[in-house]
Amino acid sequence: MADILGKIASNLYNGEREEVARLVQEALDQGMLAGEVLSGGLIAGMDEVGRDFKAGDLFVPEVLIAARAMHAGMDVLRPLLAEGDVPSAGKYVIGTVEGDLHDIGKNLVRMMLEGAGFETVDLGTDVKPNVFVDAVREHQPTVVGMSALLTTTMVNMKSTIEALTEAGLRDAVKIMVGGAPVTAAFAEEIGADAYAPDAASAVDVARDLTG
Amino acid sequence: MAKRRPGLVKGLVSGRYKPLTSDQVQRIHGAALDILQRTGVLVEEPEALRLFAEAGAFVERDTLRVRIPQALVEDAVDWAPSRVVLAGRDSKWDLELEGARVHIGTGGAALTVLDMETGRPRPAVLRDVAELARLVDGLDNVHFYLVPVYPTDMGKDEVDVNTYYAGLANTTKHVQAGVYSVQGIRDTVEMCERVAGDADGLRERPVVSFITSWMVSPLKFATDVTTLLIETCRQGIPAVLSAAPMAGSTAPVTLAGMLAQLTAEQLAGVVLTQLVQRGSPLLIGPIPATADMKTGRYLGGAAEFGLANAAIAQMAQFYRLPIYNSAGMTDAKVPDIQAGFEKAMSAVLALLAGSNFVHHAAGMLENMNIVAAEQFVIDNEILGMAMRVVRGIEVNDETLALDTIDAVGPGGHFLMADHTLRHMRSEFYYPSTVVDRQGWDQWHQDGALDARERAREIARDILANHRPEPLDPATESWIRARFELHV
Numbered sequence: 261m262a263d264i265l266g267k268i269a270s271n272l273y274n275g276e277r278e279e280v281a282r283l284v285q286e287a288l289d290q291g292m293l294a295g296e297v298l299s300g301g302l303i304a305g306m307d308e309v310g311r312d313f314k315a316g317d318l319f320v321p322e323v324l325i326a327a328r329a330m331h332a333g334m335d336v337l338r339p340l341l342a343e344g345d346v347p348s349a350g351k352y353v354i355g356t357v358e359g360d361l362h363d364i365g366k367n368l369v370r371m372m373l374e375g376a377g378f379e380t381v382d383l384g385t386d387v388k389p390n391v392f393v394d395a396v397r398e399h400q401p402t403v404v405g406m407s408a409l410l411t412t413t414m415v416n417m418k419s420t421i422e423a424l425t426e427a428g429l430r431d432a433v434k435i436m437v438g439g440a441p442v443t444a445a446f447a448e449e450i451g452a453d454a455y456a457p458d459a460a461s462a463v464d465v466a467r468d469l470t471g
Numbered sequence: 472m473a474k475r476r477p478g479l480v481k482g483l484v485s486g487r488y489k490p491l492t493s494d495q496v497q498r499i500h501g502a503a504l505d506i507l508q509r510t511g512v513l514v515e516e517p518e519a520l521r522l523f524a525e526a527g528a529f530v531e532r533d534t535l536r537v538r539i540p541q542a543l544v545e546d547a548v549d550w551a552p553s554r555v556v557l558a559g560r561d562s563k564w565d566l567e568l569e570g571a572r573v574h575i576g577t578g579g580a581a582l583t584v585l586d587m588e589t590g591r592p593r594p595a596v597l598r599d600v601a602e603l604a605r606l607v608d609g610l611d612n613v614h615f616y617l618v619p620v621y622p623t624d625m626g627k628d629e630v631d632v633n634t635y636y637a638g639l640a641n642t643t644k645h646v647q648a649g650v651y652s653v654q655g656i657r658d659t660v661e662m663c664e665r666v667a668g669d670a671d672g673l674r675e676r677p678v679v680s681f682i683t684s685w686m687v688s689p690l691k692f693a694t695d696v697t698t699l700l701i702e703t704c705r706q707g708i709p710a711v712l713s714a715a716p717m718a719g720s721t722a723p724v725t726l727a728g729m730l731a732q733l734t735a736e737q738l739a740g741v742v743l744t745q746l747v748q749r750g751s752p753l754l755i756g757p758i759p760a761t762a763d764m765k766t767g768r769y770l771g772g773a774a775e776f777g778l779a780n781a782a783i784a785q786m787a788q789f790y791r792l793p794i795y796n797s798a799g800m801t802d803a804k805v806p807d808i809q810a811g812f813e814k815a816m817s818a819v820l821a822l823l824a825g826s827n828f829v830h831h832a833a834g835m836l837e838n839m840n841i842v843a844a845e846q847f848v849i850d851n852e853i854l855g856m857a858m859r860v861v862r863g864i865e866v867n868d869e870t871l872a873l874d875t876i877d878a879v880g881p882g883g884h885f886l887m888a889d890h891t892l893r894h895m896r897s898e899f900y901y902p903s904t905v906v907d908r909q910g911w912d913q914w915h916q917d918g919a920l921d922a923r924e925r926a927r928e929i930a931r932d933i934l935a936n937h938r939p940e941p942l943d944p945a946t947e948s949w950i951r952a953r954f955e956l957h958v
Contacts (some may be wrong), residue, residue, distance in 0.1 A: 319721075321762040359695065361687045368767045378901050411582055411621040412630075412651055440769060441582050441840065445592075458766040 264290065266392070268301030268333065273426050275325030277332035284333040301348070304365070306375070308465040312412055313460070320368065327375025347370055350402040350470040353395045353433075355383030357416040362409035368459040369405060374462045376426040388425035398430050402470045406452075409446070416454045417442075418450040434469040438462060480858045484826030486571030487863075490782045492698035493810045495727075496789050502731035502927045503738055504541050511538035512690045512739045516697035522746040532551065537739075537863070544738050547745040553791040554625075555709050555752045557615065557828075558676035561643035561664070561940060566615060568793035569824025571784075571793035573861060575664045575818065575854050576615040577607060578797065578830030578839070579682065580649060582623060585805070585836060585843035587927055592841065595620035597958045599842075600634055603834070604829060609937035613833045613856040617682075619842045629955065631655030632662055635679055636950060637664055637958045643940050647711070647830075650681045653702050661951055666942065673708075680709040682945070684797075686736050688716030697743070704747040711754045711795045714742040717762035717769055718779075719924055726759070726779050726898060732812050733757040734786050741792065754828055755794040770810070771800030771831070771838025788825060796821060799832025799837070799850060802827030804812030806923045810836060814850060819857045844934070847924035852905045859900035870894075903929060 264287045271279045282303075309326045312318040318326075352373050356366045362378060363385050370380050383391060404424075407413045417437050418455050424430045424469045433462060436454040437447050447455035454469055456462035491499070511529070515522050515536045524530045529538040544856040554569035566574045583592045583837035584599055597618050607616050625633055631650050640647035650656050659679065669675035683700040688692045703710040709766050714736050716722035759779035761770050770776065780796045787794035798821030803810035812834070821829045833850035834842045841855040863869075875890040885891050905926050907914055920928075941947070950956070 316765055318509060320767050330676065359692070361693050364717070365767065368720070411623070412627055443583065443592075446593075458768050460766060 263467050264292075265297065265300040265304065265345075269305035269308065271306030272302060272326055272329045272333065275322065275329050277325075277329040280329045281332040281336050282338045286337070288296060288340070289396070292410050293339045295345055297333075298337055298345070298347075298440060302330050302337075304392065306330050319370075323375060327371065330375070333364045336464055343366060348371075349377040349467060350379070351381070352403045352405060353381045353383065353392070353399055353401040354377045354405040354407070354465060355387035355392060355395075356385040356407045356409075357413050359416060360373045360408050360410050360413035360449065362407075362439075363457070365409070366405075366407035369407070369435065369438065369456075369462045370422045372459045372463050373406060376467070389420040392420045393423050396424060396433055401433060402456055403434045403436060403466050404436050405466070406435070408437075408442065409424075414439070415442055421451050423437065436462070436465055436469065475490060475944045479611060480500075480855070480862065481574050482567055482572050483575045483858065483861050484825075485823055486784075486788065488752065488781055488820060488823035488825075489785055489933065490778055490824070491785050497732060499731050499786060500531075500789060500926070502727075503734035504544060504648050506672045506690070506731060506735035507539040507544060507739060509538070509543065510690065510735075511536045512692060512736070513538075513694045514697070515694045516692060516701075517588050518701055519692060520699050522743065524744050526742075527949075531621060533915070539742055543742055544931065547742040548738070548790050548792065550749045550794055551741050552750060552752050553792045553793070555754065556676070557605045557645040557647070557680055557709060558678050559615075559644045560639065560942075561679055562676075565616070566645055566828065568827040571788055571827075572773060572781065573822050573826055573829070573858075574614040575799070575826075575829040575832045575857070576644075577619045577684060577821060577833045578614045578617045579604075579619060580621040581619055581835060581840055581842045582621055583841045584620065585820030585841050587844040587930060590805075594623045594777040595608065595842070596624040597622035597633055597637055600637040601641045601958050602934060603842065603847070604638050604646075605937060605939055606844060606933050607833070608644060608939040609933040610643035610847060610851040612659075612771055612851045612858060613644075613847070615647060615828070616644040616891075617830045617841045618646065619834050621649075627651050629957070630656065632954050633957055635659045636662065636954070636956055639663070639678065639944050640947070642695055645680070647680045647682060650683065650699055651701065656681065656699065656702050656706060656708075658954060659707060665946055665949055672847055677752075680711060680754070682713050683709040684713045684715070686712070686714035688714055688717070688736060689720040689732055690736060692739075692743075700740075700744065700771050701747050702750040702948040704744050704753075709752040709754065710758045712737055713756035713758065713795070714740075714949055715758040715760060717760050718761040718775070719764055720767060721915065722759075726775060726782070727774040729759055730782055730786065733759055734784060735809055738790075754793045755787055755790075756795040757786075758797045758821070759783050760797075769838055770802055771797075771835075772802040772817075774816070776800065777820035780826065780829075781820045784821065784826040787827070793827045795830060797831045797851065798822070798826070798829045798920070800835055803840065804837050806843055806849055806926070809920075810846070811849075811853075815853050815857070818850075819860060820855055823899070826844050844956065845923055845931040846928040848903075848929045848933075849905055849922060850903050855900055855902060905929065941943055
């Protein structure tokens with residue numbers, strides 16, 4: 261029994277999503293409980309991914325395909341898990357601010373958050389402040405993340421925070437910001453709760469803000 | 472006896488370093504055409520779409536995908552000028568961008584200044600644009616002033632005219648920067664026409680040029696900036712087509728694929744500019760770089776940076792288009808050893824490859840994010856050394872020195888030979904005191920300073936004492952009456 265969990269974990273580590281989904285189903289067919297497969301197979305695999313990534317042995321793309329494989333396994337398990345057993349690190353609304361079309365950083369943060377078990381709502385690029393506000397109302401996230409690459413659009417992070425404040429929603433969420441020109445000092449100046457210099461640390465920061 | 476001293480060392484013909492063979496250049500060219508015909512580019516800007524459609528590109532209205540046929544690319548490359556002259560207020564700083572002639576200088580839009588006295592970072596402001604212009608005006612190996620900081624104290628509506636004024640008033644070198652609004656472009660052009668004398672004067676000798684970051688790699692035209700690019704072409708001001716993908720995230724991880732994508736992106740931009748105005752002066756602006764696969768962050772100091780920027784310069788020479796690319800950057804946060812070796816390596820490679828207009832090469836730290844006054848001074852030295860390498864070795868009767876060798880004879884010395892006295896000042900590059908060449912004891916007696924501290928002394932001196940040629944008083948008062956300036 262443990263053998264199949266080991267296979268799930270190692271296939272997840274290697275990003276083999278089809279194999280992970282197949283093995284998860286096989287484990288269930290063998291009579292294992294969904295919760296056991298989740299913790300002994302999927303989460304065990306992702307934990308090792310996380311360790312090796314922090315040690316610099318795994319690179320970002322490898323983490324992303326491992327997370328994708330994990331989701332493939334989760335898709336098989338989800339219908340069988342009681343709602344309380346489905347791990348969710350929190351709900352996260354993310355977008356690139358108004359006037360800015362750059363999204364690779366934002367996309368990378370989103371993918372890393374999903375890999376870490378966050379439920380994400382991606383508003384895309386060129387997101388006006390009122391769209392962030394509407395998304396907070398609708399999705400009630402724990403954290404809102406904003407990205408910008410341009411010096412001229414960074415200022416829209418501040419307008420978004422102001423819009424949330426005006427809408428009476430500022431205290432309902434934690435706000436974090438990032439992007440090449442963004443600094444911790446800037447984040448503080450505009451009244452954000454946190455700043456992250458890259459996607460991996462964004463996950464840690466998001467966890468801190470949620471936990 | 473005349474002492475030959477070297478004049479300004481810029482605009483030298485280079486190009487001996489060729490990381491790509493001519494077959495490889497051809498393959499990348501073919502690949503770029505394939506990308507434009509198969510994958511195409513995404514264009515949302517309506518004027519650009521209209522121009523592409525009218526010229527015979529294949530435009531998918533529902534997806535906004537534009538596929539550009541080879542013939543249109545070839546025509547556009549033909550129409551774009553192969554030679555663009557960027558002028559300085561002092562014509563000794565004119566830059567002839569063509570072929571494999573090289574120039575190198577500052578770059579661009581950092582938000583943070585590492586304060587020279589406190590060593591602490593602070594936000595960049597308009598005053599820094601002026602002061603750094605003055606510093607750069609006093610550094611002969613920096614060939615142009617591409618405004619190194621974005622003034623965080625300026626609103627979008629006032630940033631263009633203020634930035635360009637601060638640059639032009641404080642250096643006689645060519646001034647280049649980004650532009651942020653159509654009105655900003657128009658205001659800046661109006662001001663510069665005054666500086667150049669009149670409208671024709673500015674087009675004949677453009678003392679400014681505009682950077683447009685119109686491309687969001689991969690293959691997507693940034694709508695608002697495309698509008699600015701079109702306006703720049705309509706104004707007849709040289710436009711820079713800046714694009715900065717990262718191999719591994721916004722371009723293929725393999726360098727060849729990145730070069731092919733970059734080339735395709737640039738060709739699409741060239742087509743657009745030539746459709747707006749046939750003969751529009753431009754610099755293609757491909758800046759190849761890699762993403763740190765461990766974090767996703769942009770890398771300015773990687774070994775691949777110099778290599779890829781050298782290769783993309785070859786592509787520019789293949790198309791016979793002036794190129795703006797990048798070198799001399801570092802991922803170091805302070806002027807330290809990492810900064811030294813990363814900057815020197817890429818600067819030499821880009822220059823040896825014949826890059827016409829290499830930016831980012833003076834003053835910057837943490838790739839494009841920070842500037843430090845002493846770093847400009849240190850980089851001035853790196854660039855001086857690199858240009859000496861580009862200059863190469865002259866072999867002729869005079870330099871072979873056979874008569875002198877015979878006169879000195881076996882066991883003699885050359886220290887007092889006429890030939891030595893005649894050539895010694897021009898043959899070698901003489902660095903400033905950034906470079907210390909003393910023995911240990913003298914160096915120690917002099918305070919045991921490291922290069923950064925020696926550079927600070929030079930920076931302080933230039934900032935305190937260097938007076939660039941100002942704008943003439945009539946122009947100055949006209950500008951101040953016409954525009955609200957904050958510096």
